Amino acid sequence: EAQVTQNPRYLITVTGKKLTVTCSQNMNHEYMSWYRQDPGLGLRQIYYSMNVEVTDKGDVPEGYKVSRKEKRNFPLILESPSPNQTSLYFCASRGGSVNTGELFFGEGSRLTVL
Amino acid sequence: SQQGEEDPQALSIQEGENATMNCSYKTSINNLQWYRQNSGRGLVHLILIRSNEREKHSGRLRVTLDTSKKSSSLLITASRAADTASYFCATSTSNDYKLSFGAGTTVTVRA
Numbered sequence: 001e002a003q004v005t006q007n008p009r010y011l012i013t014v015t016g017k018k019l020t021v022t023c024s025q026n027m028n029h030e031y032m033s034w035y036r037q038d039p040g041l042g043l044r045q046i047y048y049s050m051n052v053e054v055t056d057k058g059d060v061p062e063g064y065k066v067s068r069k070e071k072r073n074f075p076l077i078l079e080s081p082s083p084n085q086t087s088l089y090f091c092a093s094r095g096g097s098v099n100t101g102e103l104f105f106g107e108g109s110r111l112t113v114l
Numbered sequence: 115s116q117q118g119e120e121d122p123q124a125l126s127i128q129e130g131e132n133a134t135m136n137c138s139y140k141t142s143i144n145n146l147q148w149y150r151q152n153s154g155r156g157l158v159h160l161i162l163i164r165s166n167e168r169e170k171h172s173g174r175l176r177v178t179l180d181t182s183k184k185s186s187s188l189l190i191t192a193s194r195a196a197d198t199a200s201y202f203c204a205t206s207t208s209n210d211y212k213l214s215f216g217a218g219t220t221v222t223v224r225a
């Protein structure tokens with residue numbers, strides 16, 4: 001089954017404790033992206049990757065890092081989480097071109113930073 | 115920054131009625147997409163309309179695009195309880211590889 005898998009789905013952590021949210025897709029998609037969703041703000045893009053070893057900042061990259069060493073994986077790293085990073089995070093991937101490709105989303109990772 | 119903005123923010127209708135929501139955007143686009151999100155779940159792609167298209171249908175969904183007004187509408191006909199969800203428009207411009215999402219319209223279908 002074609003899917004985007006995120007882990008963990010739920011996480012409560014404390015300020016400053018490094019964490020990684022993993023994302024994996026099995027559709028051989030080149031493009032992958034991370035979004036955060038906050039009430040009233042919709043989805044805001046954090047980082048995206050056009051292909052292996054190619055990453056770029058989205059609209060809200062501060063406090064986050066990503067890496068793309070393999071095509072299927074695109075982990076999101078919070079080196080020193082802060083309470084304002086409490087949010088619902090989504091990983092997404094896309095095949096095809098900019099003009100035709102739909103995004104496939106994971107089920108989300110709800111992060112709480114105390 | 116948000117490119118698309120949906121209107122209304124929330125909509126409550128009776129089962130069987132039609133639901134219409136609108137999306138306005140600010141800059142010229144390559145395409146516009148609509149997504150559905152059931153509570154707490156990931157977004158699911160519904161339909162994509164290109165900038166040179168004016169109307170598109172998919173099952174009970176009808177999407178229109180008016181590039182002169184920089185707006186799109188999503189119509190769900192004969193709504194069902196299962197249509198209860200949040201609906202988001204997302205726009206793509208020609209020079210970037212990002213999809214910019216609006217804040218969404220929350221639709222509640224009452225039985």
